Amino acid sequence: MYLLPIALALFATAYAAPKPHIHKPPHANNTAIKCPIIFDGRIPRNLTLSSFDSATTSPYNPDYVKGENTTWSSILLFPKYTAPSRFDDVKIHKPLEVTIDNRSLFRAGQNLQVGFRRAGLLLKDDANDPGADASDAGIVTFHWSVKQDAARPLNLSHEYMNIWHEKADYSGNQFNFVGGVVLIGDGGTGVDTKIEKEKWRVQNYKNEFVFEVPIDFGRWQNFAVQLDYVRNTIQVFYSAGKAPLEAVTEALPNENAGGGQLQIGVAKKPTETKTVVLDGYHELIPLRGEGQIYGGIFVEKSDGGCISV
Numbered sequence: 381m382y383l384l385p386i387a388l389a390l391f392a393t394a395y396a397a398p399k400p401h402i403h404k405p406p407h408a409n410n411t412a413i414k415c416p417i418i419f420d421g422r423i424p425r426n427l428t429l430s431s432f433d434s435a436t437t438s439p440y441n442p443d444y445v446k447g448e449n450t451t452w453s454s455i456l457l458f459p460k461y462t463a464p465s466r467f468d469d470v471k472i473h474k475p476l477e478v479t480i481d482n483r484s485l486f487r488a489g490q491n492l493q494v495g496f497r498r499a500g501l502l503l504k505d506d507a508n509d510p511g512a513d514a515s516d517a518g519i520v521t522f523h524w525s526v527k528q529d530a531a532r533p534l535n536l537s538h539e540y541m542n543i544w545h546e547k548a549d550y551s552g553n554q555f556n557f558v559g560g561v562v563l564i565g566d567g568g569t570g571v572d573t574k575i576e577k578e579k580w581r582v583q584n585y586k587n588e589f590v591f592e593v594p595i596d597f598g599r600w601q602n603f604a605v606q607l608d609y610v611r612n613t614i615q616v617f618y619s620a621g622k623a624p625l626e627a628v629t630e631a632l633p634n635e636n637a638g639g640g641q642l643q644i645g646v647a648k649k650p651t652e653t654k655t656v657v658l659d660g661y662h663e664l665i666p667l668r669g670e671g672q673i674y675g676g677i678f679v680e681k682s683d684g685g686c687i688s689v
Contacts (some may be wrong), residue, residue: 393435412467412624413678415521415686418514419503421644422473422676424499429453438504441511445643447483448492455479455499455673465525465600465675466622467688475675477529477643479668495657497665500645503679508527508641518683521606521617524557524644525676526580528597532671534648535663536560536577536595537642539568541647542672544658547638555605556583556612559595563649563656573632585635591616591628600675606682607636617689625689642679646672 421439431437432452446455457477464470484497507513514520524543534540536559543557561577562568566587569576581592582605593601604617606624614634617625648670650660680688 395532411662413680413688415680415682415688417678417680418520419506419642419679421474421501421503421679422675423458425472425474427474429456429458432456434603435504440619441502441504444502445486445498445645447485447499448487450483452501454613455484457668457670459527459673460527462527462673465527466602466619467523467525467676467678468681473675475527475673477532477671477673479532479671480646480648481665481667481669482648483667484648484665491658493657495650495653495655495660497648497662497670497684498646499638500643500647502641502643503513506641506679507639509639514681515679517609517680519606519608519610521604521680521682521687522642523602523604523676523678523688524674525600525602527600527673527675528595529671529673530597534646534670534672537572538651538662538673539563539566539649541649543603543642543644544647545605545640545642547640551638552585553583554585554607554638554640555602556587556635557581557605558583563653584632590614590632591618593618593628596620602676604687606687607632607634609636612636617687619689625687644674644677646670 430453433442435442457474459477462475464473478499480497480499481671484499486493511649538560539550539562540559545554559580561572564570578595579592581589584590599621602619606615613631615628615631619625650662653660
């Protein structure tokens, strides 16, 4: 596969993990969340953009993953006229937008990843060591909602990798959430047609598509991916607007071993590329010119069949 060791491209099940960091969500009835939260990535209304530059105030890691010599306060935005998503409490939370532009070049070791335009938030307490936190054991459900910004549209002639859970050894991902023209080798055809590119897709560990849905340019779209580390399965849930999530796949075989981290943001791949990471074509992107709006980001324990819908 062309992605190189995924250590450059992007960033065994352990059951003797340390005592998990889990807390009950505030106002659970108002946000449709009913299961114990492992990581809460929802954005409090009182957070400022500068809050994301400090480990003491940000729910995310202030250092990763972004273009070198940039700050999160120069990347992120708070959308002004966007109502909270299904799993956000209007009195407590607000949406967040991750943007990219020509500065969005991440350096991995000695390699500047000029093939990508990339900005990805890592949950602050999400450890990269297998079994180091509760999101790597048992049954876990990863939640997020997305909405499109008409003022900062994605160029869907490219492939966008917006959510992924990367293995701790960087050898692959347990799942990906992608949009746009998916490159050949990631399960896509590479054909730039309206039908092909205006889709969200969830990929399994083999980069095979397990679910796809057209991009809704007007409403929130809500997704959840459940990983069962005991049975090695993946299951996808989906809804639009304020509707409850519904299962859109069965529990399908998946290789979930290896632990890892969830990344939320935008990783725009090039066209006309051989390595994806180190070469390829990108048009010029104005400052904060492309963006993806997020809401309702949290990770919950789903042992015993619990899932927030």
